[in-house]
Amino acid sequence: MQNKMKESDPILEVKNLSASTDNLPILKGVSLTVYPGEVHAIMGRNGCGKSTLSKIIAGHPSYNITNGDIKFLGENINSLEPEERAQSGIFLGFQYPIEIPGVSNLEFLRVSTNARRKFLNKEELDTFDFEELVKEKLEIVKMDHAFLSRSVNQGFSGGEKKRNEILQMALLEPKIAILDETDSGLDIDALRIVASGIKKISNAQTGIILITHYQRLLDEIKPNYVHVMSDGQIIKTGESNLALELEEKGYEWTDNFIKET
């Protein structure tokens, strides 16, 4: 199984990536390769650089890449704008989804979906056709239609915000989804809904990176690889049982690791 996957080309290749913000180094040589169909989990203490890694892959303007490359479907994307990355199929599920007052969720989702469709040379959807599509996708995250008429994420509960993220993922059908602590702040039922949503959307052609602190998400979506980050580096990579071990022993256990080069 593992080998078969690797016969194809990787979706994402992060090579020896270093990055800083305000001249403060955050990432110090991260390498990570994701092949189609793979699920990678990234764990590690708060502040270790997990979220930064995800934002840099998505193109956040606050970070400067000081060394290394990010390749998506074989192309270097270091200099692409965030919207170009998104249109070509990179999706970042935010840890804290942003509220945008006055902008209707429905319109936001439609403009966003059409931007991706345009890139894929698919016909852009008008309001009516989009309504049809979004109805179908709402099912996946068990969201009520009423969410669509509210402002983007405004007044949403933590769980609603996260479900709205997965709804966006469902609409955009990305090649790779990086989900930054999508499980945090969810109750057990919401976690199941979100996890089953992610599973429904992903397939043998897509890659997933789950950034998480908790085993419970990984119980629902079993990762092929688990990476442990510390101080801007991946200090250990293992299979799914590594996450279990971490849960048992805590991050202190990883303090003893020396970076395996």
Next chain:
Amino acid sequence: MVNENLVKDVVKEPYKYGFVTDIETEKIEKGLNEDIIRLISQKKEEPKFLLDFRLKAFKKWQKMKEPDWAGLGYKKIDYQDIIYYSAPKQKQKISSLDEVDPKLLETFDKLGIPLTEQKKLTNVAVDAVFDSVSIATTFREELAEHGVTFCSISEAVKNHADLIEKYLGTVVPASDNYFAALNSAVFSDGSFVYIPKGVTCPMDLSSYFRINSGDSGQFERTLIIAEESSSVSYLEGCTAPMFDTNTLHAAVVELIALDDASIKYSTVQNWYAGDEEGIGGIFNFVTKRGKCLGKRSKISWSQVETGSAITWKYPSCLLLGEESVGEFYSVALTNNLQQADTGTKMIHIGPKTKSTIVSKGISAGNSKNSYRGLVKMGTKASGSRNYSQCDSMLIGDQASANTFPYIKSQQPNSEIEHEASTCRISEDQLFYLQSRGIEFEEAVSMMVSGFCRDVFNQLPMEFAAEADKLLALKLEGSVG
């Protein structure tokens, strides 16, 4: 960290309406004195009461001083260097649109306001004002069938002198302020609306003001009277050519609503704003006020102010009638070196009166954008309420936003509520939208129109879409 240059590029869209119509005009000599005023009045064949009104106003104006309390920076205006009457030359009496100079029709066509029978807008009656005179008013017969009068104010002076004499200057007296006095002395044209008792105006009424000559001021005067239980929605649009000199626009608008009447007055102001260095542009010094004279009457102002080098206006409501309602919904966008000082006055005089103020200021470039408003509860305004919300959005780090809410209450049994906020387009919001594939510029304009949503919702449908587009155009290049 937001890329400043990118932001700037977004706001730089060239002004689409900057062309000049090459047309022969009849202009009187520059300058202002009693003879000039007599000449204007004579050209317009006005009755004596109006000439007296003008002359009285002129005397008052001479004794007044140009106000400086708004702290607006501009070069002193030389009032003797302005032409106070400028009209395109055409035949004396025009009986139908066919006789209007095709150049004028073409001008309004270009502005998106077709006037001819074949092309005119189907759901809105338009009064088109070019420099000092009204060119044409559409749908007059249809409106007349409902008893609605919609014509230029010059025409109303001739045909409805009684109404003009009764109401002109009763809401904004000539002595009200410097620019109102000037307007009262020299006003040239504008629109007049009369809605009789019990009539709901069958379509939106609209005036389109076009300044064409660079050296003449525009001083239009609008008067709207809504009799008992009547209602009307009125729209106003404005554009001007690009000149490197400043043109003075000092209008007065008076609204009167009797028992159970309602007037909705919407403005999309897009006068030429001057260039990036602040050269040229219109000085928009306007006095707009409505009087809710009757019980349960309602006056609602909504405005989208995007143009002019300087905007200085406070559409206000005098709430006299018991349970009358005043509303003010405003979006003011400034860019480059534009200055806007705008807001409202809600004067609660009668009992159980209600007012709502929603103001959204967006400042980009090096512009200054201030909200200035007064809410006053008089001694008899028992059980009255006001709610005000003033939000500012800053784009870039060179623009400024201010809020000056003045509150005066002489009535303990009344409520005044004020909320204010200032925000920036945050990098996180932009990144969120961009990370969903939405282009930078579209993301900015989405957020700006989201910010203005509460106000746009108050605009008539066609206007709301136009306002959205206009804002996006104005901001193109300003955000990054």
